[in-house]
Amino acid sequence: MISWRKHYKRGLIAIGLLLSTSASIYAQGDAKNGEKLFKANCTACHALDKQMVGPALGGIVEKLKTEQNLDTDWLHKWIKDNKALRESGDKYANEIFAKFNKVEMLPFPNLSDQDINDILEYTTNPPAPEPAADAAAAVDTNSVAALEAAKKDSLNSKIILISLLTIGGLLLWLLLRLRQLVKLQQTDELAGLNATRATSFADLYKKYDYVGKGILALLGILACYGIWNWMMWIGVYKGYKPEQPIHFSHKIHAGDNKIDCQLCHSSAKYGKVSEIPSMNVCMNCHRNISEYKGKYMEPGKDKAFYDAEIQKIYAATGWDPGKQQYTGKTQPVEWVRIHNMPDFVYFNHAQHVVAGEQAIINSHNKKNPNAKIDVVCKACHGQVDTMNVVQMANDFTMGWCIECHRTTEVDMNNGYNKEYFKNLHDKLKKQYPQSEGKIxxxxxxxxxxxxCHY
Incomplete structure (x- = not known):
């Protein structure tokens, strides 16, 4: 009996030590700091709840302990220098390396032991997300407010319409009464005079035919001007913003996330045309971004909408997010073109983006002090980083281009212009004395x- 009690007490002590040891594994780190470190160092390849380039890391400490009998020391070695761990002959390290297509994980010697403990604490007990503004609720609130405002405007419109109809009815009644009074008071002399007056439009036109011809001539001139003006604006589509097969918000990408225009439109700097980026450019980021986690929501759209659009990217490129590999089954995306120069017009993006970059920015900011730009693209394409759906921001007519050329000052002191136009400086100063040296x-x-034409 005594022996049994001794074993029982020892068992309790062992279980207590085991529990305290297990608890200490999870109590060594700061989950909130671990979340920051995880997002800064790990999210490019890992997530807590799903496989990406690397395995899902949620509960990885317990998983390794249960399945492989490995403790946090192994994880420290793997994170700091997984290559050295593999080269030491560690069996599980080489199994993981082979399982994930021999994609070598970056070493993180810069992370301290405490940093790694914080990350592991985050993977074990991720902190509850801080309460953030519910974008959907905000949209609903705005929708309700808009609906109430619309109802109020509708009621006001009805009141105004009824008031106008009432006033119109009263005026008509007064006119009829006045007509009756005039007839009652009309004398024979007035009746004879009325008989000589024009009583129809034909009589009036016959009596004042020269006035009628003048009016017809004026109307003809106005009609010709209207037709000419209409023809001059054929092909001018300022404000044109078609919906695309895959929704792409420049406000989210270029505005909120500060992605440089030329990261996607790379040929704008090196070629004539600023091409539509290929889908593999999208996949540079969206291979690891499979869902939208931003706070900003466009009116009428929610997280499910953005997630569905990301899935369209995967369908177009043939990407299987579960297996983290391409299937080879792609679908072409038929983008709707917004800006398209006529065939007889030559325009070189590189010439403006590279050679004329600073001159264009300076000129635009001088003419628009309240709407300054920091990127040359905005001078023509507008504040693209605020657009949910890209639209044509300017007329792009010949007159619009000429006006820009007449007002944009050339930097004659930069190395190229100073050398290339060396013999023209004096001539230009004499030819344009009013410019005060500004060309x-x-x-x-x-x-x-x-x-521009050829």
Missing amino acids: TVDAIGGLECGK
Whole structure:
């Protein structure tokens, strides 16, 4: 009996030690700091709840302990230098390396032991997300407010309409009464005079035919001007913003996430055309971003909408997010073009983005002090980083381009212009004395027909 009690007490002590040891594994780190470190170092390849480039890391400490009998020391070695661990002959390290297509994980010697403990604490006990503004609720609130405002406006409109109809009815009644009074008081002399007056439009036109012809001539001139003006604006689509097969919010990408325009539109700097980026450019980021976690929501859209659009990217590229590999089954995306120069117009993006970048920015900011730009693209395409759906921000007519060439000052002191236009400086100063030494694009051939037409 005594022996049994001794074993029982020893068992309790062992269980207590085991529990305290297990608890200490999870109590060594700060989950909130671990979350920051995880997002800064690990999210490119890992998530807590799903496999990405690497395995899901939620509960990884307990999983390794249960399945492989490995403790946190092994994880420390793996995180700091997994290559050295593999080269030491560690069996499980080499199994993991082979399982995930021999994609080598970056070493993190910069992480201290406490940093790693914080990360492991986060993977074991992730802190509850801080209460954030519910975008959907905000949209609903805005919708209700908008609906109430619309009802109020509708009621006001009805009141105004009824009031106008009432006033119109009263005026009509007064006119009829006045007509009756005039007839009652009309004398024979007035009746004879009325007999000589024009009583129809034909009589009136016959009596004042020269006035009628003048009015018809004026109407003809106005009609010709209207037709000419209409024809001049054919092909001008300022404000055109078609819906695309895959929704892409520039406000989220270029605005909130500060992605540089030329990261996606790379040929704008090196070629004539700023091409639509290929889908593999999207996959550079969205291979590891399979759902939308931003706080900003467009009116009428929710997280499910954005997640569905990301799935369209995967369908187009043939990407299987579960297996983290391409299937080879792709679907072409038929983008709707917004900006398209006519065939007889030559426009080179590189010439403006590289050679004219600072001059264009300076000119735009001088003319628009309340709407300054920091990227040359915005001078033509508008504040793209605020657009949910990209639209044509300017007219892009010949007159619009000429006006820009007439007002944009050329930096004559930069290395290229200073050398290339060395012999023209004096001539330009004499030819444009009013410029006070400031030369605009038109002075160096910016209005020559052959520059843009061929």
